[in-house]
Amino acid sequence: MKKEQININEHKIDVYSLNTVLVGSGAAGFNAADRLYNFGQEDIAIVTEGINMGTSRNTGSDKQTYYKLTLGGKDKDSVFEMAETLFSGGCMDGDIALVEAALSARSFYHLVDIGVPFPHNRFGEYVGYKTDHDSRKRATSAGPLTSRYMTEKLEKEIKNKEIKIFDNYQVIGVLTDKEQEKAVGIITLNKNQAEDKNKRYTIFNTTNIVYATGGPAGIYDTSVYPGSQTGASGLAFEAGVKGKNLTEWQYGIASTKFRWNLSGTYQQVLPTYVSTDQDGNDKKEFLNQYFNEPGKMLDAVFLKGYQWPFDPRKVKDFGSSLIDILVYNETVIKGRRVWLDYRKNPDYASENGDLEFNLLGEEAHQYLENSDALFGTPIERLSKMNQPAIDLYADNGIDLENEKLEIAVCAQHNNGGLEGNIWWESNLTHFFPVGEVNGSHGVYRPGGTALNSGQVGSTRAAQFIAARYQAQPLEIEDFKEEVLTQIEKKLSLGEKFANSINENSSSNVISIRKKLGERMSEAGAHIRSESKIESALAECKNELKELETNSNLASYRDLSLAFQNYDLLLAQLVYLTAFKDYIQNGGRSRGSYLVQDSEGQLPLTGLKEEFRFSLESGVFNQKIQRIKYKEDHFEFSWQDVRSIPEDNNWFENVWNKYLNDQVIK
Template structure:
């Protein structure tokens, strides 16, 4: 890695030249750095907005899952069978599914080797269990903090190898050649030097970029992503990287003060669902208003534990996902607040405060009895079944024994993202999106497959770079000619944001937070798990207006707001792209699927007779065998659909593969 300076906009800007930069310090990004080093490419560095930020390090669930091939006796499995499971989710490319299956054990054992505490039996078998959307016992877990342990151990590997980490650097532009066919570098905001205008910006001149920025979480107000996770997908769309399956997200019930998925035992202990006004008054048990009888309601609450993501297929006949719609109705439509109360049983199963077992369904009674928790109130049952679930909230300032837990239906994972090939290289050459920012998933995915996909994708990118893209970056003079106008445009945007400090002169409070709230509220209301043609069109028009007028409406109080202003620019452009994709899906006749419901226009489902008025159609594989691709090019959005690529029918003759492997003809 070499350090120099170049002059742009009358500014002397530091430039680092090296083979590969990895953007992001989550599990996928750190694994990419570790793998690259192990594969022999050591001219690398990690760039991160904050080493301790991001989703991998700050999120989890009741039992956070890692999905891989079955690794214990009597559980027959194969890479092809696992690929079929991934492929069957709809809108998935078969070749990518096969790669994620084939490298799942390679990636899993690497995590085991570096110390992630996945459990095994006395014979060394890594026992599995079934997770959602999966037919075999492929799932494993290191507990609620699985991804945290992964990130922690991978960070240690990176530090032990003395790989340079540029901490507190925010990427604000991806730099390309003049035809936007190849990535050649990055422009970053050095947040360590916000008070030093001479060092405010830093440029990276690179042969390759591994982009591990996570999902665009900042688009949603109701979000289970950590508040430190915003994403940076808009910067990629801006330079022509294609988006894939952007319509497909996963949503579910989560706590909002401390952001955490409320799946598993959090639901199976039957907490009481409470609605209040905005001040926390007017307490009501409300779910029973929408169910035909208490038994149906408690079965749905219980099933919400293992049917956690919202699924339109589980709405009708008073299924578990009806609860997500009711919570949305209370919070978004009625403007109330919703809570889980673990301190007392619902009045519908309470006999003088005690659990009335006779009012529970057979499935619920059997589970609680087998768990030795068929007694008491929800917090007592939770303590018996999963005390760490209580401790987790206590460690984050919430005592479930003494207070209610505020909830919402939250964005949890983007199944779509940036498009890439089987080596995780995008249509923009030398640019590799890995982890959640990569759209390798389709409509449905097995729980835990995202953690595997991040490890597999970052490994594949590292393999390809180490074998095929070893050359040095451009010489500095050539690089400067290529990037001067691109850098100038972004610095000019930054200067415009900074000029608002003087114009504002504290007449107005900083608007960056209000703009962020507006972005999130719009997406959560119109484009989360409840969607309609009219609401998407309205949101799209408002987003387009806000993006085009951002420099007029963005007021900074100090240079400290500059980072947020650049984030808002990225989020607004990202939102514009996503809403374009969703509108296109609906215009083509796309129906409810995955983790969202599309309302028909002939009925308003949100009335007092919610159950009777639910009116929506399920997708009947009309578009499930196709993939939507969207690209921003020459100031226009181009959307097209193609058929999924099938699972490859490989030639498994050993001698042929061995011969190709020895001649280095596999990685290409």
């Protein structure tokens, strides 16, 4: 890595030239760096806006799942069968599915070898369990903080190798050649030196970029992503990277004060759902208004534990996803607040405060009976079945034994994202999106595949870079000539933000963020309609156009948030445009969202018309929507999914190709 300096518009800017920069410090980014180093490419550095930020380190669930090939027991499995499971979720390319299956064991055992505490039996079998959309017992877990353990162990590997980490450097632009065909570097805001005009920006001149920035969480206000996770997808779109399956997200019920998925035992202990006005008064149970039998209400709540993501297929006949609709109806339509109360049993299914367990369906009753939990209040059942679930909230300032838990239907994961091939390289060459920012998932995916995909994708990117992209970056003057216009544009934006700083007035960067998030949560979350999306798009375009002049900063610390708002508005613009295109092409409800359809059916009589919907027939599951943002307009393509390859795997032929370096291409 070589450090030089260039002068642009009275700015003296440090430039680091190196083979590969890795943007992001989550499990995928760290793994890419670790793998690259092990494969022999040591001219690398990690750039992160905060080493302790992001989803990998700061999120989890009741039992955070890692999905991989079956590695224990009698159950039959194969790489191809696992690929078929992934592929069957819809809108997933078969070659990507095959790669994720093929490298799942390698990626999993790498994590085991560096100390992630996945459980095994006394014979060394890593036994598993079934997760959602899973045909085999491929799931495993190291507990509710699996991804944090992964990140911490991978970070230790990075530090042991003394790989350079640029901490508190926020990417504010992806730099390309003039034709916008090849990535050549990034420009960052040095948050450590934001007040110094000559140290405010740092540029990285690179041969390759591994982009591990996570999903664009900041575009939603109602979100279970950690507050530190915003993403940087808008900057990639600006550079010409295609989006893929952007319509596909996962949404589900989560707590809002401390952001956490409320799946598993949090639902299976049958808490009471209550709503209040905005001041916390007028408390009332509301599910009983919609369920004609108390037993059906209990079963729907119980099944939210297994069926946590909202799914329009699970709305009919008082299914579990009706709960999500009713929570949304209370919070967004009626403007109330919704809570889970673990201190009391639901009145509708109780007598003298005691839950009538005989009302439960067979599955729920058997589960609680096997767990020795056919007694008491929800908090007592939770203590019996999963005391760490209570302790987790206590550690974050919430006492479930003495207070209600506020909830909402929240954005949780982006199944779509940036385009990538079987080596996770995007249409912009030398640019590799890995982790959640990569749109490798389809409509439905087994729980835990995101963690596997992040490890597989970052390994594949590292393999390709080490084998094919070892060249040195551009000479500094050639680099400057290629990117000068792009850098000047970013500097101009940054200086307009900086010139608005007035320490005697209040900043509006947080209110801008809040407004764009609320817009997306209302128009672009799990309840969608073309009219609301069009209205949201008009607002988004206007705010993006006027962001430079409308942003008022109170200090240089606000520069980071102002640049984030720029990225988030760009991302929101592209995502909402993709949503609109899907609906205009005839797309209906699927995955984890409901699309309003005037010719469809209401989940229940009495609900507003915006909940009337029809299920997608399955035709769209065989196609993938791709979108490219280019000079303020959009290019769409709808392509059939690629089938799962069935190569001739005769050993001698594969060996010959491997020996002659014909595999990585």
